[in-house]
Amino acid sequence: MPDLLEFEEPIAVLLKEIEALSTLAISDDRDREIARLEKRVDAIRGELYRNLTPWQRVQVARHPGRPTTLDYVERLCTDFVELHGDRRFADDHAIVTGTAFYKGQPVLVVGHQKGSDTKQKIYRNFGYARPDGYRKALRTMEMAQKFGRPIICFVDTPAAYPGIESEERGVAEAIALNLREMAMLEVPVIVVVHGEGGSGGALGIAVGDRILMHEFAIYSVIPPEGCAAILWRDSAKKVEAAEALKITAPDLLALEIIDEIVIEPVGGAHTNPAQAAALLDVALQRAMNEVAALGVQERLDQRYAKFRKMGSVGIVEA
Amino acid sequence: MAWFKKARKPIATPEKSSRVPEGLWVKCPECDTIIYTKDLVKNLHVCGKCAHHFRLSATERLKTLFDGERWEELAPNLTSNDPLKFTDTKPYKSRLANTQKATGQKDAVIVGVGRINGVEAVVASMEYSFIGGSMGVVVGEKIVRGIELALARRAPVVIVSCSGGARMMEGALSLMQMAKISAALARLDRAKLPYISLLTDPTTGGVTASFAMLGDLNIAEPKALIGFAGPRVIEQTIRQKLPDGFQRSEFLLERGMLDLVVDRRELKAILEKTIRFMSSSPVTQPEG
Numbered sequence: 010m011p012d013l014l015e016f017e018e019p020i021a022v023l024l025k026e027i028e029a030l031s032t033l034a035i036s037d038d039r040d041r042e043i044a045r046l047e048k049r050v051d052a053i054r055g056e057l058y059r060n061l062t063p064w065q066r067v068q069v070a071r072h073p074g075r076p077t078t079l080d081y082v083e084r085l086c087t088d089f090v091e092l093h094g095d096r097r098f099a100d101d102h103a104i105v106t107g108t109a110f111y112k113g114q115p116v117l118v119v120g121h122q123k124g125s126d127t128k129q130k131i132y133r134n135f136g137y138a139r140p141d142g143y144r145k146a147l148r149t150m151e152m153a154q155k156f157g158r159p160i161i162c163f164v165d166t167p168a169a170y171p172g173i174e175s176e177e178r179g180v181a182e183a184i185a186l187n188l189r190e191m192a193m194l195e196v197p198v199i200v201v202v203h204g205e206g207g208s209g210g211a212l213g214i215a216v217g218d219r220i221l222m223h224e225f226a227i228y229s230v231i232p233p234e235g236c237a238a239i240l241w242r243d244s245a246k247k248v249e250a251a252e253a254l255k256i257t258a259p260d261l262l263a264l265e266i267i268d269e270i271v272i273e274p275v276g277g278a279h280t281n282p283a284q285a286a287a288l289l290d291v292a293l294q295r296a297m298n299e300v301a302a303l304g305v306q307e308r309l310d311q312r313y314a315k316f317r318k319m320g321s322v323g324i325v326e327a
Numbered sequence: 328m329a330w331f332k333k334a335r336k337p338i339a340t341p342e343k344s345s346r347v348p349e350g351l352w353v354k355c356p357e358c359d360t361i362i363y364t365k366d367l368v369k370n371l372h373v374c375g376k377c378a379h380h381f382r383l384s385a386t387e388r389l390k391t392l393f394d395g396e397r398w399e400e401l402a403p404n405l406t407s408n409d410p411l412k413f414t415d416t417k418p419y420k421s422r423l424a425n426t427q428k429a430t431g432q433k434d435a436v437i438v439g440v441g442r443i444n445g446v447e448a449v450v451a452s453m454e455y456s457f458i459g460g461s462m463g464v465v466v467g468e469k470i471v472r473g474i475e476l477a478l479a480r481r482a483p484v485v486i487v488s489c490s491g492g493a494r495m496m497e498g499a500l501s502l503m504q505m506a507k508i509s510a511a512l513a514r515l516d517r518a519k520l521p522y523i524s525l526l527t528d529p530t531t532g533g534v535t536a537s538f539a540m541l542g543d544l545n546i547a548e549p550k551a552l553i554g555f556a557g558p559r560v561i562e563q564t565i566r567q568k569l570p571d572g573f574q575r576s577e578f579l580l581e582r583g584m585l586d587l588v589v590d591r592r593e594l595k596a597i598l599e600k601t602i603r604f605m606s607s608s609p610v611t612q613p614e615g
Contacts, residue, residue, distance in 0.1 A: 169536075171556030171564050176574060179584045181535035181555040188509035189541055193517065208493075208502060209536040209555070216506050230493045230502040230533070235560075240415035240495060255411045255498045264410065266499050316510045317471065319503040320464030323410030327433060 014068050017057065023050050054276045061225065063251040067233060069225040070205050071167075074279035076286070078105060078120030078163035081203065084286035085293070086111050086118065092149050094141075098178060101142030103134045103166070104214070106149040111161065112294060117153035119146045119214055120163030123204070136205075137170035143183035143213045147190055150198075159197040159301060161293070162214045165204030167232065169213065184213035191216035192312060197300040199293060202226050202267070203278070218303075218312050219296040220266070222258045223289075224273040228266070229256040266319060269296070355379050371591045380548050380591055382528060385437040385454035388487050392450055392595060398441030401449075402472055405465045406433045411498050419496040422458065430457050434465035435490070438473040440482075444599040446606065449477040453489040455529075460490035462534055463497040467504030470538065474511040483521035483602050488539040491557075492532020505537035512541050521605035523598060526553050526576070526585070544586045544601055546594075547576035553584075 013021050027046050033039050061069065069075075082089055086109035094100040105122045108115065124133035153160050169180050191198060191214075198217030206215070206228030222228060231239075236254060237246035255261070258270045271292045278285035300308060353362050358377035367374075371391050372381040383391070390396040406427075413419040427433060435457035439450050451470045453460045470486065477484045493501040515522055524542030526535075528551035536555050539545070547553060554574035562569055572578050576588045589597050 169555065171560045173561065173565060173569070173573070176554050176556065176561070177582050179540070179582070182540040182584060184536040184555075185505075185509060185538070185540040188506050188537055189513045189516065192506070192510035192513045206499075209505065209533050212502060212505060213536075216510070228499055230497075230499055231495055236495050242416075250415075253411065253413050253415065253498075254495070261499055264498075264500060266503055313510055313514070316503065316507045319507055320410075320467050320497075320500045323407055323464035323497060323500055324405055324468055325408045327404045327406040 012073060014065070014072065016061075016065050016068070017054070019053050019057070020050050023053070051275065054280075058225075058276055062248070063227075063254075063257050064233065064248040066225050066257050067227055067247075067251050069277045069279075070227045072277060072279045073125065075165075075204055076278050076282040077125060078118075078122050078165060078203075080282055081163060081201075081286055081289060082107075082109060082118050082120070084283065085290055086116070089118065093145070095144035095148055097141065097144055099139070099141040101134075101139045101145060102132055103136050103138040103170070104142030104146055106145055108158075111297070115156075115158045117149055117158055117160045118163070119150065119160060121166040121204075121211075121214070123165055134170060136166045137168060138166060138210055138213070139170050139172075139175050140178040140180040140183035143169075143180070143187050146214050147183075147187050150191065150194060154194050154196050157196060159199070159297060160194065160217075161297075162198065162200045162217060164200060164202040164206050164211045164215050164228075165226075166207045166210045167205055168207040169210030181209075184209050187213045188216055192316070193309065195305045195309065197297060197303075197308065198312075199296050199300065201271070201289065201293065202228050203271075203289070207232065216312075216316070218300040218308060218315070219268050221269050221271050221289075221292050221296060222261060222267040223271045223278060223285075224258055225277050226258060227256040228258075228261055229254050264322060353381075373591050378549065378590065380528070380550070382455060382489070384456065385432065385435075385452040385487075385489075388452040388489075389437060389439050389441075389450060391591070392443060392452075392485070392487075392598070393439065393441035394444065395442075398439030398450070401438040401440060401476065402469050403437075404433060405468060407463055407465050407497065409496075410464065410500055411496065413496040413498070415496075422496070426457050430454060432457055434463065434469070435460050435494075436466045436469050438469045440473075440476065443485075443595065443602065446483070446599075446602055447480065448483045448485060448602070449473045450485045450487065452487040453534075455489045458494060458496075460488075460534075461492065461494035461501070462490060462504050463494035463501045464504065466494075467501075467507050470508050471511045474508070474515050477520060478515060478518055481518075481520060483523070483606060484515060485523045485525060485598065486538055486542075487525045487527060488530040488534050489527045490530060490532070490534040492534055502533065505533045508538045509541060512538060516541075516543075521602055523601065525594075527551050529553070531555065531557055540584075542586075543605060545584070546597070547579065547585050547588050548591055548594075549576055549588055551576045553579050 089109040091107040123136035124130040200217040233247040233251035237250040274281040355374040357379035526547040
């Protein structure tokens with residue numbers, strides 16, 4: 010059973026009851042009661058998830074059981090071959106890249122990888138990528154371009170790693186170069202923000218022709234805690250900050266920052282990773298087909314126009 | 328009715344700024360020398376004794392770069408309409424209005440077209456006293472318009488960064504300005520037009536992680552704070568004090584992230600020479 014979040018408390022009681030019942034001797038009565046409770050759990054869960062606050066979405070997006078990039082790759086692609094290293098300094102474990110086949114077509118996969126258990130999390134640096142990760146991403150994306158292969162980018166990071174070696178090796182330059190070069194990649198680039206879209210660390214692999222975003226994912230210029238600490242001078246105001254920053258998928262769709270919301274299973278992707286992948290599959294394939302149908306120049310022009318108009322909603326001529 | 332009205336001036340941003348205050352004399356924060364303000368201005372706001380670089384306003388900066396202190400300003404009236412209806416301890420709308428009043432600017436960048444030693448150039452200059460020089464939708468739009476104008480006129484671009492990064496009060500829209508400006512710079516790059524990035528104190532966050540690091544030349548003023556994450560965030564992450572000089576221009580130069588560190592008094596000459604190198608005559612340019 011996946012870990013429950015604090016706002017899922019009403020479900021927890023019922024789940025405990027179900028657990029207790031299932032230890033009793035098998036009987037029709039018992040099974041009927043379990044079925045009734047399970048239905049109730051689904052109903053409450055549906056109700057909760059229809060009305061999530063922004064801060065609750067942050068918690069869902071950061072859920073330890075949330076499917077990772079490699080979970081999606083495993084479910085949606087075949088013949089994945091992971092590629093390592095930036096050929097400059099290191100192999101960053103917080104960003105994975107590799108060749109794969111999606112619907113039988115060769116694609117390059119790039120994505121942040123958070124890791125699911127403690128050991129993996131440490132190995133993946135909790136998804137905090139270093140400059141080497143962004144450079145590996147660009148290196149492999151240019152390789153994909155050389156062979157005319159589309160690129161799928163999976164975004165799920167709290168932020169780029171804020172540490173000494175990150176700064177020393179120029180994490181800012183690495184992200185900046187990706188932004189510029191991804192704008193000019195001749196092949197289709199589909200971006201899937203499936204977990205945390207953490208600021209520049211997310212954007213560094215998130216310039217593309219279509220930006221898909223999971224229903225309960227978040228995408229923000231700064232973590233709510235950080236924003237609260239700076240603007241409210243009190244990190245406890247994270248709930249208010251999450252609200253104010255407009256970081257949810259519906260908000261970002263309205264601001265025309267993303268193109269499409271990928272629906273998640275009731276209760277979030279972590280409750281049913283297989284179904285989450287199947288739901289993504291539909292959106293991903295449609296986006297891929299649309300973008301692949303364009304000629305190179307047309308695609309580049311549309312990509313430019315897409316980012317060119319971002320922010321226009323917020324400008325007036327005084 | 329009272330005889331006298333209390334005239335209240337807007338409160339200035341309470342930060343340890345190195346901007347030259349109004350007044351006849353200024354004390355250098357580095358070496359404590361008392362400097363006659365007129366001398367300081369004549370010396371491009373650099374301390375004559377210890378070469379401390381005082382922070383320049385966007386307008387002062389443009390004056391030091393353009394011939395005859397003259398330029399034509401691009402899209403001066405663009406302003407933010409507070410797209411998120413953002414409120415923290417006070418509404419962003421009133422924060423904007425107050426800052427506009429205090430600075431006389433509509434937002435945190437001035438983009439001008441003028442001449443640098445006779446060569447027509449587009450220069451974008453950021454205003455730190457406008458909400459920390461933060462990059463919102465207006466900054467993004469103005470800079471992109473500048474780049475597109477340079478593309479049309481085949482002119483070089485200079486962007487003077489002086490910014491804490493993206494503007495939180497405009498949320499992910501401000502984040503996207505990084506991609507928007509970088510995409511425009513990609514076009515400038517492919518058109519083989521010069522782009523010089525000048526990094527001044529401070530240049531951090533999303534500004535560093537986009538246009539500030541994308542110059543054909545990345546030039547910094549001495550001792551400027553330049554980085555992605557702020558020093559405090561890094562200290563919290565690694566739970567130790569950062570070494571002296573970390574994230575300063577000279578540190579970045581040693582780590583290979585900058586082309587050069589230039590004293591402000593030499594800057595215009597360096598710009599002239601390097602732009603001359605990059606804007607070679609069409610005859611020597613290979614076709615294609």
